[in-house]
Amino acid sequence: MTDSGQLALINAEIDGELDAVKRAELARALLSDPQARALRDDLRRLCQTLDALEPVEPPAGLRQSILAALPQQTRKFRGFVFGSGAATAAWRQAAMLAGVLISGALLFELVRSPAPEPTEVVGTIALAPAATLIDTVQLNGPVSGRLSLYRDRAMLALQFEVSASTPVEVQVASEGHVLQIGGLGLGGPGGDNAAGSRPAVPLPGVPMHGQSVDVTFLSGGHPIGGASLRAPRGP
Amino acid sequence: MKEDDDRVLVRQCRQGDRAACEQLVVRYQKPVFNAALRMLRNVEDARDVAQTTFLKAFEHLADYDATRKFYSWLYRIAVNESLNALGSRKPFEAISGDEPDETPGPERLVESEQLRGAIEEALMQIKPELRTVIVLRHVLHLSYQDMGDILTLPEKTVKSRLYEARQLLRDSLLQCGAT
Numbered sequence: 001m002t003d004s005g006q007l008a009l010i011n012a013e014i015d016g017e018l019d020a021v022k023r024a025e026l027a028r029a030l031l032s033d034p035q036a037r038a039l040r041d042d043l044r045r046l047c048q049t050l051d052a053l054e055p056v057e058p059p060a061g062l063r064q065s066i067l068a069a070l071p072q073q074t075r076k077f078r079g080f081v082f083g084s085g086a087a088t089a090a091w092r093q094a095a096m097l098a099g100v101l102i103s104g105a106l107l108f109e110l111v112r113s114p115a116p117e118p119t120e121v122v123g124t125i126a127l128a129p130a131a132t133l134i135d136t137v138q139l140n141g142p143v144s145g146r147l148s149l150y151r152d153r154a155m156l157a158l159q160f161e162v163s164a165s166t167p168v169e170v171q172v173a174s175e176g177h178v179l180q181i182g183g184l185g186l187g188g189p190g191g192d193n194a195a196g197s198r199p200a201v202p203l204p205g206v207p208m209h210g211q212s213v214d215v216t217f218l219s220g221g222h223p224i225g226g227a228s229l230r231a232p233r234g235p
Numbered sequence: 236m237k238e239d240d241d242r243v244l245v246r247q248c249r250q251g252d253r254a255a256c257e258q259l260v261v262r263y264q265k266p267v268f269n270a271a272l273r274m275l276r277n278v279e280d281a282r283d284v285a286q287t288t289f290l291k292a293f294e295h296l297a298d299y300d301a302t303r304k305f306y307s308w309l310y311r312i313a314v315n316e317s318l319n320a321l322g323s324r325k326p327f328e329a330i331s332g333d334e335p336d337e338t339p340g341p342e343r344l345v346e347s348e349q350l351r352g353a354i355e356e357a358l359m360q361i362k363p364e365l366r367t368v369i370v371l372r373h374v375l376h377l378s379y380q381d382m383g384d385i386l387t388l389p390e391k392t393v394k395s396r397l398y399e400a401r402q403l404l405r406d407s408l409l410q411c412g413a414t
Contacts, residue, residue: 062285
């Protein structure tokens with residue numbers, strides 16, 4: 001039976017961390033112990049194979065999807081606001097000066113109004129066939145119908161199958177992200193989405209941590225209905 | 236030096252230089268994706284973890300301590316995200332010494348491709364914290380010091396975990412006749 005001391009020596013040898021004295025000690029142990037020799041050979045082969053595992057190329061769209069998701073999160077990046085990335089030196093100098101002023105103004109605004117401003121989201125998508133239903137809720141009241149949360153590729157999306165007696169706006173809040181959804185045409189004449197195209201709205205930047213996704217329907221700026229759905233935890 | 240380059244890119248990124256952020260993504264998307272892939276053995280899940288890792292990193296860039304290595308910080312996020320993703324899967328079934336012997340007779344799996352497949356399979360059977368040290372050492376090729384940094388563990392503990400993980404992998408491969 002190989003003891004823990006021998007195991008440590010064998011592993012240290014594989015990692016190239018043995019000095020001459022320890023190397024000699026291991027050599028003696030290996031000479032007298034066939035089990036230790038077999039273990040050393042197996043572990044060495046294992047480590048060689050592990051080290052030789054070919055790295056896999058990331059999916060082609062990974063970089064783009066990361067970069068595409070960044071601007072929508074700008075408000076959450078403390079001290080991190082995107083610029084053009086190709087500024088000239090003169091522009092940079094001016095930007096530094098402006099940055100100080102803007103930072104002061106932003107700081108003032110943050111202190112004055114800590115609540116995040118909503119990000120405007122306009123436009124609907126057709127859900128991919130492989131989109132997964134995560135959560136759904138039935139609504140009753142001034143806004144009625146069904147509201148469903150889908151995972152579509154690497155993003156969450158809300159599907160509205162609702163009708164409303166008056167024109168409504170939709171606000172989605174989740175973990176500090178506030179999205180103002182426009183262009184749905186919910187409520188009012190011809191604003192019934194209970195049937196037909198069933199629009200789904202992507203929720204860029206909203207994470208998947210098992211957190212709640214709170215949807216509020218507003219009419220004239222006042223909430224007239226809402227629902228809370230649960231985002232998936234991880235994939 | 237790569238670490239100095241990283242610091243420059245991080246500083247530019249903090250200042251809002253989108254091109255610098257893109258450089259960091261280009262530089263690290265492959266190791267982050269591969270680490271997640273070895274942890275999860277699922278391309279789609281690994282893609283999601285990689286994306287979340289970068290978005291969290293950029294989101295919390297103000298918290299990054301520039302005196303430390305950027306990649307250690309980034310890989311720590313990747314490891315945690317991978318473990319979170321694993322946590323949402325079905326309960327882990329550990330390898331135990333009481334497993335039935337399923338050695339396939341005298342014929343042994345000697346093809347390197349089969350060995351790789353067997354290793355990947357065996358990796359998924361060991362505890363996630365042991366798999367993590369294998370991934371950090373053999374996929375990301377990190378030093379014990381970096382591994383300790385990422386896992387917030389003393390080097391001695393990192394080594395003992397790694398030795399245990401290797402031994403379990405070896406035992407698992409012996410059981411399926413793959414060594």
